[in-house]
Amino acid sequence: MFDLxxxxxxFQSINKNRLRSVMSGFTVxxxxxxxxxxxxxxxxxxxxxxxxxxxxxMNTMRLRVWKTSxxxxxxxxxxxxxxxxxxxxxxxxxxxxxxxxFTARIYKNVNISYKNKQDNYSLRAVxxxxxxxxxxxxDEGRYINELDLKNKSKVLVIGRLVKEDVFGNKPxxxxxxxxxxxxxxxxxxxxxxxxxxxxxxVYMPVTTAQMIYGNNxxxxxxxxxxxxxxxxxxxxxxxxxxxxxxxxxxxIHPDDQSALSIRNMAEANKGVGLFMLALYFIVIFVGSGxxxxxxxxxxNIMIFVIKERTKEFGIRKALGAQPSSIIGMxxxxxxxxxTIAGYAGLSLGTYILSTIGDGLEDYFIKDPNVSxxxxxxxxxxxxxxxxxxxxVPAKRAARIKPIVALRAD
Amino acid sequence: MIxxxxxxxxxxxxxxxxxxxxxxxxxxxxxxFVSIMGSxxxxxxxxxxxxxxxDGHDEGDYYLNGQLIxxxxxxxxxxxRNKFLGFVFQSFNLISYKTALENVALPLYYKGMxxxxxxxxxxxxxDKVELKDWANHLPSELSGGQKQRVAIARALVTNPKVVLADxxxxxxxxxxSDSVMDLLKxxxxxxxxxxxxxxxxxxAEQTDRIVRLxxxxxxxxxxxxxxxxxx
Numbered sequence: 001m002f003d004l005x006x007x008x009x010x011f012q013s014i015n016k017n018r019l020r021s022v023m024s025g026f027t028v029x030x031x032x033x034x035x036x037x038x039x040x041x042x043x044x045x046x047x048x049x050x051x052x053x054x055x056x057x058m059n060t061m062r063l064r065v066w067k068t069s070x071x072x073x074x075x076x077x078x079x080x081x082x083x084x085x086x087x088x089x090x091x092x093x094x095x096x097x098x099x100x101x102f103t104a105r106i107y108k109n110v111n112i113s114y115k116n117k118q119d120n121y122s123l124r125a126v127x128x129x130x131x132x133x134x135x136x137x138x139d140e141g142r143y144i145n146e147l148d149l150k151n152k153s154k155v156l157v158i159g160r161l162v163k164e165d166v167f168g169n170k171p172x173x174x175x176x177x178x179x180x181x182x183x184x185x186x187x188x189x190x191x192x193x194x195x196x197x198x199x200x201x202v203y204m205p206v207t208t209a210q211m212i213y214g215n216n217x218x219x220x221x222x223x224x225x226x227x228x229x230x231x232x233x234x235x236x237x238x239x240x241x242x243x244x245x246x247x248x249x250x251x252i253h254p255d256d257q258s259a260l261s262i263r264n265m266a267e268a269n270k271g272v273g274l275f276m277l278a279l280y281f282i283v284i285f286v287g288s289g290x291x292x293x294x295x296x297x298x299x300n301i302m303i304f305v306i307k308e309r310t311k312e313f314g315i316r317k318a319l320g321a322q323p324s325s326i327i328g329m330x331x332x333x334x335x336x337x338x339t340i341a342g343y344a345g346l347s348l349g350t351y352i353l354s355t356i357g358d359g360l361e362d363y364f365i366k367d368p369n370v371s372x373x374x375x376x377x378x379x380x381x382x383x384x385x386x387x388x389x390x391x392v393p394a395k396r397a398a399r400i401k402p403i404v405a406l407r408a409d
Numbered sequence: 410m411i412x413x414x415x416x417x418x419x420x421x422x423x424x425x426x427x428x429x430x431x432x433x434x435x436x437x438x439x440x441x442f443v444s445i446m447g448s449x450x451x452x453x454x455x456x457x458x459x460x461x462x463x464d465g466h467d468e469g470d471y472y473l474n475g476q477l478i479x480x481x482x483x484x485x486x487x488x489x490r491n492k493f494l495g496f497v498f499q500s501f502n503l504i505s506y507k508t509a510l511e512n513v514a515l516p517l518y519y520k521g522m523x524x525x526x527x528x529x530x531x532x533x534x535x536d537k538v539e540l541k542d543w544a545n546h547l548p549s550e551l552s553g554g555q556k557q558r559v560a561i562a563r564a565l566v567t568n569p570k571v572v573l574a575d576x577x578x579x580x581x582x583x584x585x586s587d588s589v590m591d592l593l594k595x596x597x598x599x600x601x602x603x604x605x606x607x608x609x610x611x612x613a614e615q616t617d618r619i620v621r622l623x624x625x626x627x628x629x630x631x632x633x634x635x636x637x638x639x640x
Contacts, residue, residue, distance in 0.1 A: 005524055016506035315502045318463065319563070320491025320519035322484045398483075403463045406502060 010333045013309075020305060025341030027297035028385070032342045032378065035287035036349025036370055042283050044360065044368030046276045059100075059230070060133050061239045061264040063091075063222040063246060072253035081250055081259055085210075085217040090249060091224065091242065098238055101225035103127035106209045106218070112202065113178045114166045121162055122201050123179075125209030133225050134192065136203075141173045141188035148187075148205040155208075157188040159199035182212065232273070235266035291381070295338075295389045302334055302393035306400075314402045323398035330397050334390025335383055342382035346375065410571060410602050411437040411460060416469035418455055429455045431625040432469070437604065439570075442597040444605040444613040447622035454575065456622070457606050461494055461573045462486045474570050491519050495564030499576035501556040503548040503563075509555075510535060510544040513563045520567060534562040538592060554585030561592055571602045578612055590615045 014021045065081035088104050106125035111118060130136070131143045139160065148155055156177065163172045176183045184204070192198035210217060226238055243262045244254070252259045306313070313326055353368045360368075418430040429452045437443050447453040458464035459471065462481065471478045474493055481489070495516075496502075503512045510531050517527035535541050538558040548556055557577060564572050574593065578586035590612060597603045597617075605616055613619045614633055621629040 005518060008524075009518075012506060311502070312504055315504060316515070316519075317483075317487060318461075318490065318496050318502075319516040320487050320567075322487040322519070324484070325519065401463070403458050406463075406498060406500075 006329065006332065009329060010336060013329075013333060014337070017305065020301060021337055024298045024301035024305075025337045025344070027341075028291070028294040028338050028382070029341040029345035029348075031287075031290040031294035032345030032382070033349045034290050034345075035283075035378075036346055037352060038283045038287055039280075039370050039374060040349065040353040040356075040368035041365055042276070042279045043370065044356075044365035045279065047366040047368075049272050049276065058265055058269065059228045059235065060223055060225050061235075061242070061262050061266070063224075063242070063260070063262050064220075065250070065260050066258055068252060068256055068259040070253040070256045070259075072256070073251050075251055081252065083219040083222060085219065087246070087249065088219060088222055091222065091246075094245065095224075095238075095242065098226050098230070099224050100227055101129035101132050103130040103133055103223050104206050104219040105130070105221040105223065106206060106213070107220050108209065108213060110179050110202070112162070112166065114175065117166055118178075119165055123204060123209070124201055125204050125206045127206055129225070130203070130223070133223050134194075134198075136190045136192055139189045139191055141186070143188055143190070144203060144205050149207050152207045152211050153205060154182060154184045155187045155204065156184045157190055157203040158186055159201045160189060160191045161196060161199040162202055163189050180212075230266075232266050232270050236264060236270065239264035239266065291385065295385045298334060298338060298386075298389040299392055302330065302390060303396065306330070306393045306397045309397075310400055310404075311406065313397050313400045314404070314406045317400070317402040318406065326398045326400075327391075327394040330394035331387060331390035334393070335386030338386030338389060339379075339382050342378065342385075346370075346378055410439045410441070410474060411435070411604070412470075412472040413460075414470045416456075416459065416471065417467045418452075418459060418464075419467055429625050430459075430466075433622075433625075433627060435620065435627065435630075437571075437602065439602055440597070440600050442594070442603045442605075442617040443620060444607055444616040444618070445620050445622055446607060446610070446613045448608060450624075451622045452625040453606050453608075453622050457573060457575050457604075460571075460604065461496060462490050487519075491516060491567060493570045495567065495569040495572040497557070497560050497564050497572060497574040497577045499579040501548070501553075501560045501580070503556055503559060505548055508545045508547055509540060509551065509559045512548070512559055513566050516563060516567045531562070531566055534566045535559070537565070538562045552585070553581050554588060557581060557585075557589050558592060561589070561596075565596060565601070569601075571604055572596065574603065574605045576607055577605065578607070578609070586612070 063083070065083055068075070068077055068079045068081065071077050083104070085104075088102065092099065092102055103126050108123040108125070109120055110123045111120050124130070126144065127149065128143060128145050131138070136143065138157075141157070143157055144155065147153070156179070158166075158172065166172070166177065167175070172186050172189060175186050177186060178184075190199075190203075206219070224242075226235060230238060239262050243260070246252075247254055247256075247260060250260065313321075316326065350370060353370065356365070356368055413433055413435040416430055416433040417428070419426040419428045433456065445453045445456060455464070459466045460473075462473075462478065465481065473489070478489075503509075504515070507515070510528060513534055514527040514531035517530060522530075532541065532544060535544050538561055540555060540558055540562070543551060543555060548559070551559065561572075572593070577593065578589055581589060593603055593605070594615065603616075605612065607613055616633060618630070618632050620627055
C-alpha cells in the first residue's frame with residue numbers, strides 16, 4: 001500500500017521540523033554506528049584467530065610421545081616411548097577411511113654449508129603428504145616424492161630464507177650442499193604462510209634421515225589429516241579413538257598424559273569458536289542496549305513533537321482526519337526517521353571499517369566487516385524499532401480531542 | 410438541518426460537575442443564517458462543539474441532516490464532520506507549514522480525493538474568496554483577513570451542509586470583519602446554512618436570526634430587523 005499523499009504529508013512535516021528530525025535520528029544513527037563498529041571489530045578479531053590457525057591445514061592432529069609417568073602392565077615409570085614405522089602403518093591401515101593424508105616427522109638440527117657459507121638449520125624428515133598438512137608452497141622445483149622415499153635419495157627442499165642465506169641471489173635449484181658432511185642435491189625451494197621461522201627449515205625424505213641418523217626405523221611425530229567432511233565433534237571423537245588405540249598398542253596407561261598426547265586442531269577450533277561466540281553475544285548485548293536507548297530517545301522526542309503539534313492534529317481531526325490516519329502518519333514518520341538514520345549509521349560504520357581495512361592488524365583486528373546477513377537483520381530491526389518508537393506517541397496523538405487542541409492558543 | 414431537543418451538557422470539575430447547557434431546544438432549517446449570542450460562560454461554545462461533533466452531549470436528541478447523533482466513536486465523528494460540516498475558527502487554525510492552497514485542499518485529502526483533483530477544487534474555492542493569487546503563500550505571509558478567507562474556503566471546499574463559525578471576526582479589525590461577514594452572507598445567499606457564534610452585537614445583527622443564550626438556556630430567539638425588512 002503505497003500512499004503518495006501520505007509520504008508527501010510526512011516529508012512536508014519532517015522538512016518543516018528539520019532540527020528535531022535530525023536530533024531524533026541522531027541517537028539511532030549513533031546506536032547503529034556503534035553496533036556496526038563493535039561487530040566489525042569482533043569479526044576482525046575472529047579473522048585474526050582464523051588466520052593464526054591457517055598456517056597448517058585445519059583438519060590435522062599430531063601424535064607425540066615422551067616418557068611414561070605411570071607404571072602399566074608391569075612396565076615401569078620413566079620408560080621412553082618411541083614411535084616407529086610400524087606405528088604409522090598401523091594408523092594408516094586401521095583408519096584408511098577417515099584419513100586423507102599422513103606423514104611422520106623426524107627433527108634434527110643440522111649444519112648446512114655451501115662453498116664458504118655455512119649455518120645451522122632445523123631439519124624435518126618427512127613423507128610427501130607433509131606438503132599438504134603443512135600447506136607448504138613450492139616456489140621452485142618440486143617437493144619430496146615417493147621415489148625419493150623408496151631410493152632414500154639425498155635430496156633437500158629448502159626454505160626461502162635458507163636459500164637467501166646460503167645462495168643469495170644466485171640460483172639454488174640443482175646445486176649440491178653439504179649437510180653434516182654428506183652431499184645433498186637441492187630439488188625445491190618453498191615458502192610458508194606460517195612466518196619466517198617456517199621458512200628457515202629444510203625438508204628431506206624420512207627414509208634418508210632414518211638411514212643417515214642411526215640407521216633405525218624411529219619417528220618423532222606422526223601427523224594425520226582427516227577427512228574435512230567430519231564435523232568438529234566427530235573429529236574430536238576420532239582423535240580420542242586414535243589416542244586410545246595408540247595407548248593400547250604402545251602399552252601406555254590410559255591416563256598417562258605425559259607419555260603420549262594428540263594435539264587435535266578440532267579441539268582448538270572448537271575453543272576459538274566458543275570464545276568468538278561469547279564475544280558476539282557481548283556485542284549483541286551492548287549493541288541492542290544502545291539501540292534500545294536510541295529507540296527510547298526517538299520515542300521521547302516524538303512525544304515532545306506531538307505536544308508541539310497538538311493544535312495541528314486538532315485541526316486535522318476537525319477537518320475529518322480519523323484516528324487511524326493520525327496514528328499512521330506519526331508511526332510512518334518515526335519509521336522513516338529511524339530507517340534513514342539507521343542506514344546513515346550503518347553506512348558510516350561500514351565506511352569506517354573498510355577504511356580501517358588491515359590498518360589494525362597489529363592489534364589482532366584483521367579485515368573487519370559486517371556481513372550481508374547483518375545488514376538485512378539491521379534493516380528489519382530498524383523498521384521494527386521505528387514502529388515501537390512511534391506507536392506510543394502516535395496513540396497519544398490520536399487521543400487528542402479537537403476541542404482541547406483548538407482551545408490551546 | 411439542525412434539530413436539537415432538550416439538550417443537556419455538564420463538565421466534571423473535580424468532584425462536582427458544572428451544568429453548562431440546561432435543556433436547549435433549537436431548530437435551524439436549511440439555508441438559514443443564524444447567530445448565537447451570549448457572553449462568555451453562557452454555554453455558546455459548548456453548544457457549537459456539540460453541534461460540530463467535537464464533543465458529545467449528556468441528554469437530549471441531536472439530529473444533523475435528519476440523522477440522530479448518538480454513540481459516536483471518533484472515527485464516525487470524523488467521517489460526519491468531513492462530510493457535513495465546515496469550520497471557521499476565531500484563530501483561523503491554518504496549518505502553518507502548508508500553503509494557502511494546501512490548507513484549503515486538506516479536508517479533501519481526508520475525503521480520499523486524489524491530489525490533482527483536490528488541488529483543482531481548492532483553487533476554485535480560493536478564487537471564490539479572491540485569493541487565487543495567494544495560493545502558494547504560507548499563512549504567515551497573509552494578513553488576518555486573508556487567513557480567515559482561506560479558512561472559509563477550507564470550510565466550503567467539501568461542500569458541507571452547515572458552516573460553523575466560532576467568533577469568525579474575533580481577531581480582526583472592523584473593516585476586515587465586514588469583508589468576512591460579507592463573504593459569509595454571500596455563501597448564505599447561495600443557499601448554505603451558516604451558524605455563527607459571537608458576542609458582538611454588530612456581527613449578530615448582520616445575520617438573519619439571533620439566538621441569545623444565557624447561563625445555559627435560550628432567553629430569546631428572534632428574526633433580525635434586516636431579515637424582517639427583506640421580507
